[in-house]
Amino acid sequence: MTKIATAMKLENNTYKIQNIPVEGLAEKFGTPLYVYDADEIKEHLDRFRQGFSSVDLKVKYACKALTNMSVMKYLLKQGTGLDTVSISEIQMGLTVGYQPNDIVFTPNCVDFSEIEQAVELGVKINIENLSNLEKFAKKYGGSVPVCIRLNPQIAAQSNTDKVDWWHKQSKFGISLDQIDDVKALESQYDLHIDGIHIHSSSVIMSPEIFINGAKAVFDIAMQFEKLDFIDFGGGIKVDVGDGNEVIDVVELGKQLDVEFTAFCEKYGRKLQLWFEPGRFLVGNAGHLLSRCVVRKRNGGTEFVGIDSGFNQLIRPMMYGAYHEIVNTSNPQGDQQKYTVVGNICEIDNFAVDRVLPETKEGDLLAINSAGAYGYSMASNYNSRFRPAEVFVVDSEAHLVRKRDNYEDLIRNQIIID
Template identity: 90%
Template sequence: MKLENNVYKIQDTTVKELAEKFGTPLYVYDAEVIKEHLDRFRQGFNSVDLKVKYACKALTNMSVMKYLLKQGTGLDTVSLSEIQMGLTVGYQPSDIVFTPNCVDFSEIEEAVELGVKINIENLSNLEKFGKKYGGAVPLCIRLNPQIAAQSNTDKVDWWHKQSKFGISLDQIETVKALESKYDMHIDGIHIHSSSVIMSPEIFINGAKAVFDIAMQFEKLDFIDFGGGIKVDVGDGNEVIDVVELGKQLDVEFTAFCEKYGRRLQLWFEPGRFLVGNAGSLITTCVVRKRNGGSEFVGVDSGFNQLIRPMMYGAYHEIVNASNPNGAKEKYTVVGNICEIDNFAVDRMLPETKEGDLIVLKSAGAYGYSMASNYNSRFRPVEVFVVDGQAHLVRKRDNYEDLVRNQILIDV
């Protein structure tokens, strides 16, 4: 979203025009921004065989998935439904990787039948896989390399050794024993890059540790560094320079391949990096009130539609699209859920009145995909702007959607 001549636009369409046409609350995604981020992600890699797999859990709108297919990405999935959506929009099974977490083995069996790449993250399912398929079906293993990060939070901590994700390094001998016992074909090593690693140098040190692990496996075709890389959301916090990371990792991975004895593919699974800044949640200020010394801006949305601020304390830049240059005042922006429902506390915004359009930026990832019908409220419209045209890509919920699967019994 850009500000031109005091008017906020998404490509050539103004926020006001979008709100008038589709109503609020409204999620809108900008295809140009998605492509810009994808191009930037690829920019630093020149010599390696890079494969980008879009982590669609960030945003599973099928029109967005289809757009990314046309941009040449594969797909990272975490559920059978995501696999089915990927196949529906045209991804080939060979372009889809399935990386579930703590699932029943039956889901893995179904994914094998669908022909996608399997990524296993625990010893229990690894042994079951070996017993059933032996070496007939290649698989990837997801490791937890226990690499210390620069900073951690209590809820977001992927590389830490106490994380639930991946097979711990102290179990690597068991992995090797199972590989030998069942003659398994392990053709990939996967770890999850972390949003708490901010410098290419720290990342490269971790990558070198993964390369040492990879040397223990003789049949690899790829190494997958997963996703989780942050984007700049305007909060002033440090983010990793992905172009510089690409340049450094390009050299290190090429050297590793020479040592390994053949050229492998390098996989990444960006989700939020590709779609996060491409999405905006357009809302309307419906209530202005003062209470307890605080000035509140109440909008027609809530954490049922964008949970990240309440769940993670996530920062989303907020703009008043109706009065972008008004005098700044301090507001607490709140939603309409019947609980504490803050989008921002004590945020400086232009003077805001009822009826103003309030936009929460960087809402493309884990916005709609984590939305719910809490308080029996409807999930919003989704719109995708491609080549200057705004397309409705998901209707707003209605009452029939809300009660469709309920069965009213005579009690």
């Protein structure tokens, strides 16, 4: 099982990110504040690569998890490609230095004009529905290679009502019962299908189940003669400290390494193996620092009110996601049970009945595992500002996004009489 990889370390009763006290970061840049640790990102990337020894592995960072361009550029320096889901993400990637052939565009239910724009930008195209695949075939034929995103209808280990990527009812991908239609388009328009893509899913927790699914995908891939790669997507979770099972990516790598090598021998040539981790790389590397601004008691509940809200980290409210919370101001205090809430004028619980050291107004809390889908899903709800972002690289804290201000909030509004 993957270890909990929180970027914060407790030294001499002081929490630090690399060698920088988090209290110092809060004082210098204010709160709420997103902080990302480059060392933790690299550690997770190295771990992801560790199990693969004989295959040609390509890691494409799924930047929707965290689109800060300094983080994207850092991952470029670590040798990753880029997985994108919008034209803006493609443009960000090109701006920081990614080459077009290292960027894959995997949109979902978009107008075909976006795919046309992506072709003009020269990136790898991944299409997930027959409608757009037919339009692509009619316009480009075999002149532009295309990857197809499949829904292989593989039963996942566990399903939830909101996360169910491999289930046959998922909206993602081309259904297996439409493979004959794909083959017909390939034949009629001489399509150059050079890749098969599926989503590896956050609901698959064991290498054995993953490998069984992979074998089914390999069987599908044998129907296509011009493949250069198979892409197993992203979604792989890391241990956030909630006690839930996560897949061992090193063991997965070792097993998939063998199976993919065997598939390539059967296919007749060596293909590339692609993955698109997002949360796995940046999730545990990020922290949302926030001050306790209100302590109150209602009925039998002790509330810790902080200067953030679900407008800045929506995952606990949207998914019921667990985030470890640390009182960095009083790490050795007596343990008490609190409900940690935000400042939005709706219920916005970050944690309910969470055991924390005694917490007072003014204490600095760190909400951990907030690097993925934290800032990228933030909003200005309640007309509040989005926080600043800081990236710690080689023990130096860099401001990589300024905090919103009032001018940002009203910039695109037009007042009429």
